[in-house]
Amino acid sequence: MKIKAIAFNTFKEAIRDRILYLLLFFAAVCIIFSRLLALLTVGDKVKIIKDVGLSSLSLFGALMAILMGTGLVFKEIDKKTIYTIISKPIHRYQFLLGKFFGLVLTLFIMLLLMSFIFLALVFFHTFTIEWGMFIAILFIFFELCLITSVALLFSCFSTPILSSIFSLAFYLIGHTAWGIETLIKKIPPGAGKTLAQFLYHFLPDLENFNFKTEIVQHLDIPSDVYLYSILYGIFYTLFVLIIAVLIFRKRDFI
């Protein structure tokens, strides 16, 4: 109940933030701009619209999660509102989880709005509802949940600017860490290879939530991968949230 109350409060607070609407506006512009970009291509125009649209959802969703998530806890400390909360009979993990779910709810609503614009644009071109798109969007949502947890983690001990940089780095690493596999093949056996192998498995692999190309190109996706990707997202988010809780518990506000 306490988590729910904090979550709804965070949601109410988040939807009042102007930056959210600014990002939503730019996301909408990008999605609509894909129609103009499609005019420049030779061949399948809908493919360009889908590619740009899904990438916009992912990118602007990540920006929303980072820019809002990094200020979540910091703002409470900065404005000293945290004193009124922690003086109540509430555990710190409840406070953090409430913040997390509140922002996840906000992102869910924003993703719904962006998806509506995007799917409407696709529908006006194809006159069919492509259900595959929903899968791609669902996994974008899982990705956003993980990024939110990371932003929240950094928000527990750092300033919003630094937290934003760290979270953005996490996002970039998450989408490029697969390159370590190529590096592993080239490194001779030894400590360097073991370290590279550890990093490869430990660093976030956000490509696990990236089904954009396969969905747009109508490629077959093994059903197992959906399940494992969801579980991967859940456990990675849990891992990050536990670190956030452990750090937040150690913080002294008085």
Add this chain to the structure above:
Amino acid sequence: MRTMKRFKSEKDFSTIFLVVLLILSCGIFMSLKVKTDNISRKKIPGSSIIYIPSGQYLKFATFGNSSLLADLIYVWAIQYYSDYTIPDMYEYLDHIFSIINELDPSYLDPYDTGAVIAAYEAEDLDLALKILDRGLEKNPEQWLFPYMAAHYAQMIKKDHKLAQEYYKKAMNIEEVPPIVERLYANAIFKSMDYKRALQTWLEIYKTAKDERIKKIASNHLYNITATIDIQKINEAIEKFKESYGRNPMELSQLVRAGFLDSLPKDLDGKEYIYDSQTGEVKTPTIPWKR
């Protein structure tokens, strides 16, 4: 006091619980990573790049980091073209390398590499020449591009006239090594323009600064004059055969029968070797072993 103690032990317990949960979740997501890696997902390698319109426009989106993007795409392209399991991998070869060339026109390696892949892997010589032409257009001081193009034209396409054009382009660039002129002369010889080949090799012989080059030029001159002479002798032998129905017993018979004005001798003043049984005429020494 008791409440404080209880609270502390509760906190300790929850910390241990959280640490255990942390390790557990880390282990689980790492094993899930292995699991998802083992599931083969269909990929379209390069799908992300083939829709990029052109390096010219892409340059604006790099905010002054076009060289960096060129490096990244080049590194990616090397990995991409090292994987021979990708079907139709050469379809976008020109597009990919043109993006790199547009992003960083003075980055020389991609021209060489792109041309090598096009010539030897994709077996598309026209594309290799196109990439090298682009390299020369953007880097007019680089003799290596027309030199490589000439090499491909001569060795793969066997188009010696085209090779001459490229060698000539390379020769017009400063700091071109002297070997290019010799290759140019050789391409003229290969195109069977013996007169021009003779003139060019003579020029090389006259302007050569060291004895080694003089020797090489001399051997080529020997070879060309021998080729011209042997061609002339062979024509005379053919005429002799038409008149007498047999090969001449010796070459001097060609002069006596009026098919040759005089019997040509090689550049060293030695007579050509003639086999009356086969009608074959050879040089008395191998041109390259003089």
